[in-house]
Amino acid sequence: MREISSLTLVLSDKCNFSCPYCPQQKGKNTLKIEDIRDFLDLLRPRLDRKAWLGFYGGEPLLSWPLVKKTVAYAEKNFKDKFRFSLTTNGSLLEREHVLFFRKHRFDLLLSYDGPAQKNRDANSVTAVEGALDQLRRLYPEGYAINSVFTPKTVPQLAASMEELLRQGHSRLQYALDACAPWKKADLAILEKQLERFTTVCARQRQKAGKAPLENPNDTDGRGIFACTAGRDRLALLPDRTVWGCYLFYDLLGHSRQNPDYEKYCFGELEGFMAGFKKGFPAVTANYAELRQDYFFSEKKELCSLCDDLERCAVCPVVAALATGTLAVIPDWTCQLKKIARRVQDKPAARMINGD
Secondary structure, eight states: OOOEEEEEEEOBSOOSOOOTTOOOOOOSOBOOHHHHHHHHHHHGGGEEEEEEEEEESSOGGGGHHHHHHHHHHHHHHSTTOEEEEEEEOSTTOOHHHHHHHHHTTOEEEEEOOGGGGGGTOGGGHHHHHHHHHHHHHHOTTSEEEEEEEOTTTGGGHHHHHHHHHHTTOOOEEEEEOSSSOOOHHHHHHHHHHHHHHHHHHHHHHHHHSSOSBOOOOTTSSOSOOBOOBTTTEEEEOTTSEEESSHHHHHHHTTOTTSHHHHHHEEEEHHHHHHTHHHHHHHHHHHHTTOBGGGOEETTOOBGGGOTTGGGOOOOHHHHHHHHSSTTEEOHHHHHHHHHHHHHHTSHHHHHHTTO
16 A cells, blocks of 8 residues: 555635636535644554645635644644645735745645636736735745636737746646637647747746746656556545545535445545544545546547557546546547647757756
8 A cells, every 4th residue: 555645635615716617616614623633643654754735725825824723733743744735826825924835845836827817817916916926036936836728718828828937937837727628729729829838948948947837748758647546645625524636526525426426535534534444445446446548538439549548647537527427538638638749749848858
């Protein structure tokens, strides 16, 4: 059995944004510090030598006292066991938070869509840009920016990322809305946008010695992708249920009648703790079946028959948020992956990777 290298605490399902592409459902549930202590203490013997402890939401800064209490408990009782991370929309970020994150060496992921942000929350632009400015000045090494693009906003991808570079932000990521259908015209625009920004990244690498784009590269190595949720990582959700990854809760957590709920949910915290020795291995075995060669496309084509199998990695839950069935992949997702591989194979991308 693997050691656990990552724990996610979804502190609350409350959020001050209503992003059109977000699969999370809002609610009133909030974890308590007692729940978090029990969760961490139970897993202590199975933790990796250095594990990630991530804070997530909703919007985790709405639960700021809980973040501070958790960090205090972890540092007192786990003695440098954890590295901390937090994902935020940035709208509530203040100097107090930034200094705390710097003191405790957090790795921050700030979700901001650049010029496309107005399509997400028009009133948030000023607040988030102010937060980014504070991070750039006070904790430049401690954060990355993730921008999400939809078929509607993808024509702005390259310009958005380039503007973030001009503002002095050196660690960038992008994500694509995998739940909305991507039409042929959208895909063509995406490919041109990625080619343009890849060229910019190559120039930046030549200039600064480091490329700003931190997206995982499917061509970094060949092999069959297997989801490691439930095996080397776990998530505690605000309704006190335990899952292999918080995304499984987004897919199944509100549908207890779904047969996959019991297959992938480790149960509520008390049951998880009481039946850990038997229950944990049984549910973990279900997660182990989530391998790329077992997935299907919507056309019922088995991924194991695809020539690109060993260069492809699709999150089975993200795919299911679009198709409704775990590990069934939308046809447009296959096209998104093919575009990414074509761009990665171009000379500019190889230059970024040092080839």
